[in-house]
Amino acid sequence: MFELRQDELHSAFGDPVLGSIGFLNEIMSRYPDAISFAPGAPHLTFLDNFDVARHIDTWIDHQVTQRKLSREQARRLLYEYGPSRGLINELVADALRRDHGIDAGPDAVVVTVGAQEAMLLTLHALCAGPGDLLAVVDPCFVGMRGAARLLNVNVVSVDETEDGVDIDGLRTQCRAARSRGERIRALYVSPDYSNPSGSLTSLGARRRLLALADQEDLLLLEDGAYGFTAPPGEEIPPLKALDTEGRVVHLGTFAKVCLPGTRVGYVVADQLIRTSDGGRRLLADELAVSKSMVTVNTSPICQAVVGGMLLEHGGSLKALAQRKSELYRRNLALLLDALDRHLSPEPGQPQAVSWSRPAGGFFVRMRLPVPADAALLETAASDHGVLWTPMSQFYESGKGENELRLSCSYLEPDRIEEGVARLAVFLRKEVGSGRPSGTRTAPPCR
Ligand SMILES: Cc1ncc(COP(=O)(O)O)c(C=O)c1O
Missing domain, CATH: 3.40.640.10 (Type I PLP-dependent aspartate aminotransferase-like (Major domain))
Known part of the structure; x- marks a missing residue:
């Protein structure tokens, strides 16, 4: 069978930026029961009755x-x-x-x-x-x-x-x-x-x-x-x-x-x-x-x-956008509220993870005290049933290794709540967030 060599194709192939969407799809397909904060997908309600x-x-x-x-x-x-x-x-x-x-x-x-x-x-x-x-x-x-x-x-x-x-x-x-x-x-x-x-x-x-x-x-x-x-x-x-x-x-x-x-x-x-x-x-x-x-x-x-x-x-x-805008803002508010309830530290304890508070859009950025890399994502998926997007793939400069992106556009309210509860357990166990002692802290997140 005739074979082509990758090094003879356009050099973009093999660049991680081209593989980033495939990477997320692949991990989501391996963990279909995980609650995924990865995709900025449309809410299902807008697919019903689409005539x-x-x-x-x-x-x-x-x-x-x-x-x-x-x-x-x-x-x-x-x-x-x-x-x-x-x-x-x-x-x-x-x-x-x-x-x-x-x-x-x-x-x-x-x-x-x-x-x-x-x-x-x-x-x-x-x-x-x-x-x-x-x-x-x-x-x-x-x-x-x-x-x-x-x-x-x-x-x-x-x-x-x-x-x-x-x-x-x-x-x-x-x-x-x-x-x-x-x-x-x-x-x-x-x-x-x-x-x-x-x-x-x-x-x-x-x-x-x-x-x-x-x-x-x-x-x-x-x-x-x-x-x-x-x-x-x-x-x-x-x-x-x-x-x-x-x-x-x-x-x-x-x-x-x-x-x-x-x-x-x-x-x-x-x-x-x-x-x-x-x-x-x-x-x-x-x-x-x-x-x-x-x-x-x-x-x-x-x-x-x-x-x-x-x-x-x-x-x-x-x-045209009004109903969608309202629903996506509702989801964002639910996500931020759940993060506050599940992840805020006890009074007097340092904030181990930090996150942004946008008023619109689909995305919340979270900063961890450890790398939010593919290995950590695998652990989140396999042991805790929750997915997110590592932010480093979005950086041209190689920064952002401790950041992750959360999106909740397509999730129902109960899935947002359950997903954040899972995220909190994951972060406490794997990252040390919320522990009374020995907690590593992340810098504040815009
Ligand atoms: C910043 C940005 N621009 C554009 C798009 C949509 O692009 P398209 O119209 O090709 O689906 C997206 C979708 O995720 C996006 O996040």
Whole structure:
């Protein structure tokens, strides 16, 4: 049998960042009865009564009434290849304007196969040469680091502060890159309850980041995946809504506000490009061209499902996301409450483990006094029936070895309670948390 050698394939294979999702799936499949705080999966309640046919019909009706197509013509749009740019661009652009103050026309939107494809296409377009670097916040969503690895884009990491990216650190990195003859072309940033750390970037820090992008001549690739989970009244405008200079490319996904299985995302790229013949195009035009060589177009059927769902909520992303946002915040509150009850130390005793207290998003970050590595995870799964995600895989710099990520988006309240009870027993036994003496302590966690 003919065999291929791994060292003759792309060097990304074998990189742990590409294997991180597989690693978690593998351990979850070996311990099906464990309560897993690992995946940021949707809650099952949103899968019940998910009426694909009705959503598609809603979208078809809209084509008939708004675009004056016959029913047959509208249906054919679903069954054929479609424009690379997408079919629901206008709906997406309108919703982004109305709900988030992002003022970009449908021609600046490309509908992609998840936010993942949007990341890949954008990086591919922007990082043209070996000296074009991507900066990421440490820790960072593996999807972006994996895309960079596939495209041979070199990555530099910038620390995270209480208020998102360390802006002074980013400035230093930009200057250091220039002195080496390289440039930081873009920073990937997830300002709303980021995955994995759950951090939130304040309005002031968003404005400072935009100013820095202008001063240091870089783009901001903003991932808005978890913005919909902000508590009412605490929403902060996306970077793209604050962007007066065209510095922000906004990446979005319907994975959390509809369902991941739709595989529909989008990119808003309204940057003007001067072409060699003196013409002008949008970055979105170029992304649509490259998309035509990657996935050709995003499934029209899936776009119609998402479009129909949007239309059934008055074309509003906020209305579409409202029930999900409420349920995910409820779960987060239950998780934080259970952690307080099960893991707070006795009065006068040191805090052995610490954890973050995000107001939204899917993720709580916990810090242990010992490495939260694969061996410890195996013990948690086999001896205590509880799973979590080691954070070190999210760090570019190799830090985070004592941290783990807890996610509770898809769990029922009683499973959250039981899972935290198991976690507490595990931590007491294996880590020493909560013991009256000999307790090792972890530094505080944001
Ligand atoms: C930060 C972030 N961006 C985007 C996504 C979703 O990407 P996609 O639309 O490709 O499913 C996720 C999903 O986990 C995420 O955590």
